[in-house]
Structures are given as C-alpha cells and as structure tokens.
Amino acid sequence: MDIGRIFLDSAIKRLSNCKLLGEQTFEQLTNEQMLIQPNEASNSIAVIIQHLYGNMKSRWTNFLTEDGEKPWRIRDEEFELQKLNKEQLINLWNEGWNVFLQTISALSEADLGKTITIRSEPLTVVDAINRQIAHYSYHVGQIVFLGKWIRNEDWLSLSIPKKGSDAFNKKMKGDYK
Numbered sequence: 001m002d003i004g005r006i007f008l009d010s011a012i013k014r015l016s017n018c019k020l021l022g023e024q025t026f027e028q029l030t031n032e033q034m035l036i037q038p039n040e041a042s043n044s045i046a047v048i049i050q051h052l053y054g055n056m057k058s059r060w061t062n063f064l065t066e067d068g069e070k071p072w073r074i075r076d077e078e079f080e081l082q083k084l085n086k087e088q089l090i091n092l093w094n095e096g097w098n099v100f101l102q103t104i105s106a107l108s109e110a111d112l113g114k115t116i117t118i119r120s121e122p123l124t125v126v127d128a129i130n131r132q133i134a135h136y137s138y139h140v141g142q143i144v145f146l147g148k149w150i151r152n153e154d155w156l157s158l159s160i161p162k163k164g165s166d167a168f169n170k171k172m173k174g175d176y177k
Contacts, residue, residue, distance in 0.1 A: 004109030011129050012104055018140045019097050024158050025147035026093075031086045033150050044081065045146050048139050049089045051078040056096035059118065059132060060103040064111060068118035068128070104129065 026034070029045070037044040043051070054075060059068040084092070112125045123131065148155045160168045 002109045004112045007112065007126065007129075008104065008107055008109070011133060012101065015104075015133060015136060016101070018137050021158055022093065022140045022143050023090075025144050026086070026090060028147055028151055028154075028156060029086070033147075034086050034089055035081065035083070036146070036150055037081075038146070038149065043079065043142070045143050046084060046089055047079055047081055048143055048146075049093050050082060050084075051075075052136065052139055053092040053096035054078040055135070056100045059128075060099045063103050063107075063128075064114060064116060064125075067120060068116065100132070 025045075034046045034049075035044050037047070054073055055078075058070045058073040061070065107125065114125050115122050116125060116128050117123070118128065118131070144158065157164075
C-alpha cells in the first residue's frame with residue numbers, strides 16, 4: 001500500500017474516532033445542557049458545533065479547487081448562539097462531518113502533494129489535512145471537557161476510567177477475567 005493511502009486512511013480513522021467522542025458526549029446531554037456556557041469567554045457545546053459545521057462546510061466544499069474560506073461563510077455568526085435544539089445541532093454536526101469525510105475519502109495519493117489555499121495561504125493537501133485534524137481534535141476535546149464538567153459525577157467515561165488502567169491493560173492483553 002502506498003504511504004499516501006496509509007496517511008489518508010489514518011486521517012479518516014483518527015477523525016472518525018474524534019467524531020465518535022463528540023457523539024458519545026451528546027448522548028449524555030439534554031437540550032439545555034448543550035447550551036450551557038461556563039463563562040463569557042467560553043463557548044457552549046452548541047456554539048462549538050455551529051463553528052465546526054461552518055468550518056467543515058467551508059474548508060471541504062470544493063477542497064481542491066477553491067479557497068477553503070468561502071465568501072458565503074460568515075464565521076462570526078458561528079459564535080452567536082442560535083438556540084437550536086439538540087436534534088438540529090446533531091444534524092449540523094453530521095452534515096459538517098459528512099462533507100469532510102466524503103471529501104477526504106475521495107482524495108487520491110496524487111492529491112496529497114497538491115497545493116490548496118485557506119484564506120489565500122498556500123498549503124499542501126497533507127498540511128491542510130493535518131491543520132484540520134488539530135483543529136477538530138481541539139474542539140472535540142472542548143466538547144468532551146464541557147460534557148464531563150456538566151455531568152460531573154454522572155459522566156460516563158469515554159475512555160479508560162480513573163484507576164482503570166490495570167484492568168484495561170489486562171483486557172487488551174486477553175488476561176481480563
């Protein structure tokens with residue numbers, strides 16, 4: 001297998017896992033909890049979803065042929081609470097991720113060395129993908145943190161729970177009883 005395909009498959013896998021963490025967080029939250037803003041300087045989960053949606057639609061629509069910052073995107077509005085319900089927010093989430101996943105899945109190894117632009121800045125396709133991996137992971141981390149903060153002791157861990165490393169390691173080795 002070509003290293004380019006390995007890179008693309010890895011990016012898709014890692015970001016699909018990131019998407020899943022967000023979705024597992026949403027499952028634990030109510031409509032109202034999606035809107036909680038910890039303070040004026042922070043965003044609610046709803047606002048983060050709105051921003052990710054806008055970013056994904058802009059960056060990944062006509063990825064190889066148009067600047068990633070589309071003229072129709074109004075980024076500042078993404079950070080204004082639109083008071084969407086949980087179902088509407090999840091629809092935005094899925095639509096944004098679908099644009100991203102369809103676009104990256106359609107890329108070929110030959111596309112990786114091409115140059116695209118984001119806000120007129122030239123980037124290789126590899127660099128643009130890595131930029132978005134960092135960006136999306138950053139925001140999904142915020143979503144998970146907010147979910148944990150909101151749910152507090154009712155939070156269901158999405159990874160290895162505290163004091164659960166030994167049991168997890170034994171399970172991974174097949175020693176778990």
